[in-house]
Amino acid sequence: MKIQCPTGVHHSIEEAKACQHCIEFLTRPILHSLLEKTPRTKTEHERPRYGVGTVTGLCLRQAYYKMTEEEILDLEKLWVFSRGHALHEFVSKSLPKHEKEVFVQKEFSHFDIIGFIDALHNNVIYEFKTTANIPATPQSHHMLQAQGYFSLLDEKIQKEIEKIKIVYLSLSKIKAYEVQQRDITHFMEGRAAILTQSLKVKTPPKREVSWLCKYCEFNDMCFNRDKTLD
Numbered sequence: 001m002k003i004q005c006p007t008g009v010h011h012s013i014e015e016a017k018a019c020q021h022c023i024e025f026l027t028r029p030i031l032h033s034l035l036e037k038t039p040r041t042k043t044e045h046e047r048p049r050y051g052v053g054t055v056t057g058l059c060l061r062q063a064y065y066k067m068t069e070e071e072i073l074d075l076e077k078l079w080v081f082s083r084g085h086a087l088h089e090f091v092s093k094s095l096p097k098h099e100k101e102v103f104v105q106k107e108f109s110h111f112d113i114i115g116f117i118d119a120l121h122n123n124v125i126y127e128f129k130t131t132a133n134i135p136a137t138p139q140s141h142h143m144l145q146a147q148g149y150f151s152l153l154d155e156k157i158q159k160e161i162e163k164i165k166i167v168y169l170s171l172s173k174i175k176a177y178e179v180q181q182r183d184i185t186h187f188m189e190g191r192a193a194i195l196t197q198s199l200k201v202k203t204p205p206k207r208e209v210s211w212l213c214k215y216c217e218f219n220d221m222c223f224n225r226d227k228t229l230d
């Protein structure tokens with residue numbers, strides 16, 4: 001992962017920590033705190049494994065780029081991610097360890113799909129989403145993500161689940177929505193198969209154009225570098 005300095009230069013974590021422009025932008029204590037947790041070492045696995053968020057996201061092409069291109073975070077995005085992470089920890093800190101970040105996994109013939117449920121408490125699945133503005137209805141890909149976690153549970157535990165809730169957290173408000181319990185295993189399997197094939201032939205999947213394109217960090221790559229691929 002690289003950090004994009006306000007000057008446009010791409011730094012390693014250590015370079016960013018010492019960069020005067022980055023320090024000036026975030027101040028030294030904040031910059032160093034945010035950079036403390038950032039390096040995520042990717043563990044190699046024998047088979048492809050995809051997160052629930054990857055296969056239920058709005059665009060598989062974006063997921064492909066995230067897996068094949070180096071991640072570059074500008075300082076504002078670094079702040080947004082770190083703030084979201086801190087808020088997740090804060091709202092689940094009263095729960096016992098086995099009820100938060102609950103690991104779920106399902107094996108398919110050529111890949112695995114995995115996930116971490118934010119909280120699983122009293123037979124309710126909770127998915128926390130930090131946001132600037134609370135939506136009037138839950139977003140479709142957030143619903144799919146929460147249903148995706150439900151789908152990966154063992155059948156016995158799935159039967160015990162009473163509710164799935166998406167909880168939106170903004171700096172001033174909290175709003176919880178209940179989501180229908182639905183097994184979307186086949187949907188996720190189909191999406192994961194497309195991604196597996198794309199990675200195998202080193203060609204991005206089809207574009208899935210939506211409102212997300214405007215904010216997508218790979219927009220230029222998608223519509224210019226790879227413009228001949230639909």
Ligand code: SF4
Binds near residue numbers: 214216218219
């Ligand atoms: S620009 Fe749009 S279609 Fe292209 S990868 Fe990003 S989200 Fe997908």
